Amino acid sequence: MVMALLTVFFFLAPILVNSTNPALNDDVLGLIVFKAGLTDPQSKLASWNEDDNTPCNWVGIRCDPYNNRVTELVLNGFSLSGHISKSLLRLQFLQVLSLSRNEFNGTINPILAQLQSLHFLDLSENSLSGLIPDWIFRQCGPLRTISLARNNLFGNIPDSLSSCSTLETVNLSYNQISGSLPSGIWSLTRLKSLDSSYNLLEGDIPSGIHSLYDLQEVNLRNNMIFGQIPEDIGGCFQLKTLDLSQNSLSGTLPEPMKKLSLCTSLSLSGNLFNGEVQNWIGNMRSLESLDLSANNFSGQIPVSIGELLFLKELNLSGNGFTGSLPETLTSCINLLVLDVSMNSLTGSLPQWIFNSGLWAVSLSRNKLTGRMDFPPLTSYAAAYQSLRVLDLSANVLSGEIPSAIGSFRNLLLLNISRNYLSGFIPASIGELKTTKVLDLSGNWINGSIPAEIGGAVSLRELRLETNFLTGRIPIEIGNCSSLTSLILSKNNLTGPVPIAIVNLTDLQIIDLSFNNLSGTLPKKLTNLSHLLVFNISHNHFQGELPVGGFFNTIPLSSISGNPSLCGSILGQSCPSVHPKPFVLNPNSSSNGSSFAPDMHRKRIVLSISALIAIGAAVFIALGVVAVTVLNLCVRNSMPPAAPFAMSREGDLSHSPTTDSNSGKLVMFSGDSGGFVAGNNALLNKGNELGRGGFGVVYQTALQDGRSVAVRKLNISSLMKSQEVFEKEVKQLGKIRHPNVISLEGYYWTPSLQLLINEYICSGSLYEHLHEGESINCLTWKQRFNIIIGTAKGLAHLHQVNIIHYNIKSTNVLLDDSGEPKVGDFGLARLLPTLDRYILSSKIQSALGYMAPEFACPTVKITEKCDVYGFGILILEVVTGKKPVEYMEDDVVVLCDMVRGALEGGRAEECIDGRLNGNFPAEEALPVIKLGLICAAQVPSNRPDMREVIKILEVIQCPSEGE
Ligand SMILES: *[C@@H]1O[C@H](CO)[C@@H](O)[C@H](O)[C@H]1NC(C)=O
Ligand SMILES: *[C@@H]1O[C@H](CO)[C@@H](O)[C@H](O)[C@H]1NC(C)=O
Ligand SMILES: *[C@@H]1O[C@H](CO)[C@@H](O)[C@H](O)[C@H]1NC(C)=O
Numbered sequence: 001m002v003m004a005l006l007t008v009f010f011f012l013a014p015i016l017v018n019s020t021n022p023a024l025n026d027d028v029l030g031l032i033v034f035k036a037g038l039t040d041p042q043s044k045l046a047s048w049n050e051d052d053n054t055p056c057n058w059v060g061i062r063c064d065p066y067n068n069r070v071t072e073l074v075l076n077g078f079s080l081s082g083h084i085s086k087s088l089l090r091l092q093f094l095q096v097l098s099l100s101r102n103e104f105n106g107t108i109n110p111i112l113a114q115l116q117s118l119h120f121l122d123l124s125e126n127s128l129s130g131l132i133p134d135w136i137f138r139q140c141g142p143l144r145t146i147s148l149a150r151n152n153l154f155g156n157i158p159d160s161l162s163s164c165s166t167l168e169t170v171n172l173s174y175n176q177i178s179g180s181l182p183s184g185i186w187s188l189t190r191l192k193s194l195d196s197s198y199n200l201l202e203g204d205i206p207s208g209i210h211s212l213y214d215l216q217e218v219n220l221r222n223n224m225i226f227g228q229i230p231e232d233i234g235g236c237f238q239l240k241t242l243d244l245s246q247n248s249l250s251g252t253l254p255e256p257m258k259k260l261s262l263c264t265s266l267s268l269s270g271n272l273f274n275g276e277v278q279n280w281i282g283n284m285r286s287l288e289s290l291d292l293s294a295n296n297f298s299g300q301i302p303v304s305i306g307e308l309l310f311l312k313e314l315n316l317s318g319n320g321f322t323g324s325l326p327e328t329l330t331s332c333i334n335l336l337v338l339d340v341s342m343n344s345l346t347g348s349l350p351q352w353i354f355n356s357g358l359w360a361v362s363l364s365r366n367k368l369t370g371r372m373d374f375p376p377l378t379s380y381a382a383a384y385q386s387l388r389v390l391d392l393s394a395n396v397l398s399g400e401i402p403s404a405i406g407s408f409r410n411l412l413l414l415n416i417s418r419n420y421l422s423g424f425i426p427a428s429i430g431e432l433k434t435t436k437v438l439d440l441s442g443n444w445i446n447g448s449i450p451a452e453i454g455g456a457v458s459l460r461e462l463r464l465e466t467n468f469l470t471g472r473i474p475i476e477i478g479n480c481s482s483l484t485s486l487i488l489s490k491n492n493l494t495g496p497v498p499i500a501i502v503n504l505t506d507l508q509i510i511d512l513s514f515n516n517l518s519g520t521l522p523k524k525l526t527n528l529s530h531l532l533v534f535n536i537s538h539n540h541f542q543g544e545l546p547v548g549g550f551f552n553t554i555p556l557s558s559i560s561g562n563p564s565l566c567g568s569i570l571g572q573s574c575p576s577v578h579p580k581p582f583v584l585n586p587n588s589s590s591n592g593s594s595f596a597p598d599m600h601r602k603r604i605v606l607s608i609s610a611l612i613a614i615g616a617a618v619f620i621a622l623g624v625v626a627v628t629v630l631n632l633c634v635r636n637s638m639p640p641a642a643p644f645a646m647s648r649e650g651d652l653s654h655s656p657t658t659d660s661n662s663g664k665l666v667m668f669s670g671d672s673g674g675f676v677a678g679n680n681a682l683l684n685k686g687n688e689l690g691r692g693g694f695g696v697v698y699q700t701a702l703q704d705g706r707s708v709a710v711r712k713l714n715i716s717s718l719m720k721s722q723e724v725f726e727k728e729v730k731q732l733g734k735i736r737h738p739n740v741i742s743l744e745g746y747y748w749t750p751s752l753q754l755l756i757n758e759y760i761c762s763g764s765l766y767e768h769l770h771e772g773e774s775i776n777c778l779t780w781k782q783r784f785n786i787i788i789g790t791a792k793g794l795a796h797l798h799q800v801n802i803i804h805y806n807i808k809s810t811n812v813l814l815d816d817s818g819e820p821k822v823g824d825f826g827l828a829r830l831l832p833t834l835d836r837y838i839l840s841s842k843i844q845s846a847l848g849y850m851a852p853e854f855a856c857p858t859v860k861i862t863e864k865c866d867v868y869g870f871g872i873l874i875l876e877v878v879t880g881k882k883p884v885e886y887m888e889d890d891v892v893v894l895c896d897m898v899r900g901a902l903e904g905g906r907a908e909e910c911i912d913g914r915l916n917g918n919f920p921a922e923e924a925l926p927v928i929k930l931g932l933i934c935a936a937q938v939p940s941n942r943p944d945m946r947e948v949i950k951i952l953e954v955i956q957c958p959s960e961g962e
């Protein structure tokens with residue numbers, strides 16, 4: 001009976017306890033009061049309801065299934081803050097208290113020491129501050145694990161820690177703990193893990209560690225510990241992880257370490273260790289990760305490393321290792337990451353690195369020599385699949401970049417910069433579909449950037465700076481849509497910034513400095529909203545700097561060295577907005593008053609749009625005033641059109657008769673034809689044929705009825721002596737070529753000089769292209785004939801060492817059979833010096849034909865400037881458009897426009913619409929390309945005129961049979 005009653009009682013006890021046991025209410029009460037002291041911004045503790053009889057179903061609570069008392073309170077990452085209230089003491093059975101990753105602040109509450117059953121305390125990753133409490137270890141009871149990591153604790157590690165003999169795991173990492181490790185720390189004989197990394201500890205590592213048989217992990221990384229690794233560490237044969245990196249430890253590695261045969265990870269980087277790494281390292285057979293980087297180790301890399309069969313990661317970088325990389329490393333079949341950068345390794349590029357399934361290899365900054373050869377694809381197929389990172393930078397490797405480079409199918413980073421690699425960039429780089437970083441900088445690579453670069457679609461960083469690259473930046477770069485960094489500086493690149501670049505909106509760094517790039521900058525560059533650096537200094541860019549965004553605060557040093565670049569930030573307003581006033585040359589006009597009103601009209605039209613566009617009113621007003629003043633001056637200073645008598649020179653050998661009053665006439669043919677210099681028609685504007693930088697040209701007739709063109713030179717003030725003048729002019733008179741206008745004679749007085757030229761009846765090419773009726777427009781055949789004829793004329797001039805300087809469509813005249821004749825040449829020889837400034841001011845009217853080197857004081861002007869002008873002329877003939885056309889509020893530069901169209905595959909659209917499609921595309925497209933090549937920015941990239949003729953003849957061939 002009693003037994004039965006007892007039995008019933010025991011059965012019912014839990015039920016009775018459930019409702020009435022006061023101890024149980026203690027847990028609820030304790031937790032509710034604890035909750036009341038907290039801030040719970042995310043309502044993580046919403047399930048904690050004071051009406052519940054038991055907290056065992058609440059979030060973060062675990063109970064003992066036998067007595068239903070709370071044993072675990074785990075509230076990690078709940079964003080809780082506030083104070084830890086004393087009420088927790090009611091949780092008498094609490095064993096685990098984990099409040100990691102919250103926002104508790106202030107000092108650690110001493111009541112925690114009174115939780116008698118606690119064996120796990122984790123307060124890591126809060127904002128706790130103050131000293132590490134001494135009391136916590138004094139009454140530590142059954143405490144086995146304590147983590148105070150990632151708080152703001154400071155002061156020393158209390159000596160009482162050593163008395164808490166139950167401790168197995170201590171984590172004090174990421175605080176500001178100072179002082180040295182307590183000398184008795186190794187008396188914690190049950191210690192398995194000690195992490196005091198990222199503190200301010202100093203002093204030695206105490207001895208006595210050998211008695212810690214259970215020790216598995218020691219992490220003292222990133223402190224200021226000095227001295228040596230204790231010799232007795234070999235006793236810790238359970239040690240799996242030893243991280244002493246980033247301290248000030250020194251000496252050699254103690255040999256007893258070889259007993260650490262279970263150690264999987266040894267990291268000693270960033271200390272002052274020295275001496276050789278001995279062969280016993282091969283005894284640490286379990287090593288998976290060995291990091292000895294950034295020390296002073298020297299000697300050869302021990303061959304016994306090959307015995308570390310589990311090794312996955314080997315980092316020996318930043319030491320003084322010499323010799324070659326031991327081939328025994330091939331035995332490390334698990335090796336994934338090999339970093340031996342920044343040593344003094346010699347020998348050639350080891351081929352086995354491609355054969356071991358490695359993911360990442362860095363041999364950077366060593367002294368490897370020989371060619372950069374990659375092994376044959378066939379036998380190494382797997383390697384080409386596995387490599388993610390290959391860094392061979394800053395060695396002494398030479399030869400060409402192997403085209404097998406494109407076979408690394410998973411490569412993320414390829415750095416072969418700062419070697420002595422030469423030759424071209426192989427087109428196969430376009431196959432690097434996964435590569436994010438490609439660095440070929442600082443080599444001797446030449447040729448152009450292959451268009452295939454557009455295939456490397458994952459590229460984020462492309463560095464090709466400091467090479468010998470030429471050619472243009474390929475528009476295909478626009479396919480690399482993830483680019484953040486594009487560094488092409490210090491090459492010899494030419495052409496414009498491809499417009500496609502404006503679509504690469506992730507770009508942060510663009511460095512194109514120190515090249516020969518030219519053209520205008522795409523306005524839409526302002527779309528690049530992440531731009532941090534845009535350096536185009538020391539190129540030949542022209543036109544307006546984009547306005548807005550990044551460009552409003554661009555440092556001057558990023559744009560300097562581009563003389564033709566303008567914009568308010570450069571303090572240089574843009575000529576495209578007010579070009580005309582400065583085109584007018586004070587020396588160029590005689591009584592050109594009829595010219596001036598026209599100019600005014602044009603100016604005013606431009607002014608209105610310009611005003612709206614940039615508000616450059618001051619400049620424009622100045623411009624208009626300048627025109628007016630200039631015209632007035634010119635009119636007043638005009639010498640009267642004095643009648644002059646003439647004399648004749650029968651032959652060049654005959655001495656001319658001179659008359660000091662009337663001047664001297666020389667006709668090279670020996671027949672003046674009755675040229676009457678005093679002819680009233682001479683300065684009659686009705687017979688004005690045109691005007692150039694050197695004077696106005698009039699038509700007049702000789703007495704025998706033959707027409708001649710007479711140029712009245714306006715450069716008297718600059719001219720050399722009569723003697724030199726005559727010598728030069730006679731030289732010019734000897735030039736005879738079907739495509740060159742011949743000089744027939746001259747007339748000289750100190751104040752007036754006339755050149756008498758062959759008269760060509762059918763007008764200038766300019767008139768035919770831009771002023772004729774569209775019905776009578778030149779046919780394709782005529783145009784081609786003009787191009788080739790002009791080329792021959794120019795080639796002849798170059799052959800007799802005459803640079804034209806002023807080739808343009810108004811200077812190419814057409815005779816009645818449509819044959820072109822180049823005129824207005826050689827006059828620069830009459831000037832005292834071939835001064836660049838004078839030259840460019842003389843030919844400034846040839847806007848759009850002027851070669852870029854005129855703007856660059858350091859580049860010598862050669863006959864290639866004519867090739868440039870001729871290139872523009874080709875484009876003009878083919879498109880029927882002027883080299884520079886002014887629109888409502890825009891300026892179209894012909895060669896940029898054509899280049900853009902060609903790049904966009906729309907070249908045919910540029911061809912003169914008046915041809916109605918009547919042209920052979922197989923001629924037209926190559927001719928356009930030839931025009932662009934001739935108009936290359938860098939003079940040496942332009943062909944010479946003889947080559948141009950050859951090319952034209954080749955182009956013409958196919959249609960010749962027709
Ligand atoms: C703890 O945080 C609260 C709220 O963020 C703040 O008011 C209090 O001053 C902090 N206490 C300490 C000791 O930093
Ligand atoms: C110590 O705590 C930090 C921060 O919580 C953690 O990252 C680290 O892994 C811990 N150390 C060990 C040995 O568990
Ligand atoms: C760049 O080109 C110019 C002219 O073509 C040449 O003189 C110069 O040496 C080249 N510079 C480099 C670094 O190749």
Ligand SMILES: *[C@@H]1O[C@H](CO)[C@@H](O)[C@H](O)[C@H]1NC(C)=O
Nearest residue numbers: 478498499500501502503504
């Ligand atoms: C930029 O991208 C858009 C849309 O992808 C495309 O239509 C446009 O042609 C691109 N512009 C250039 C300059 O490549």
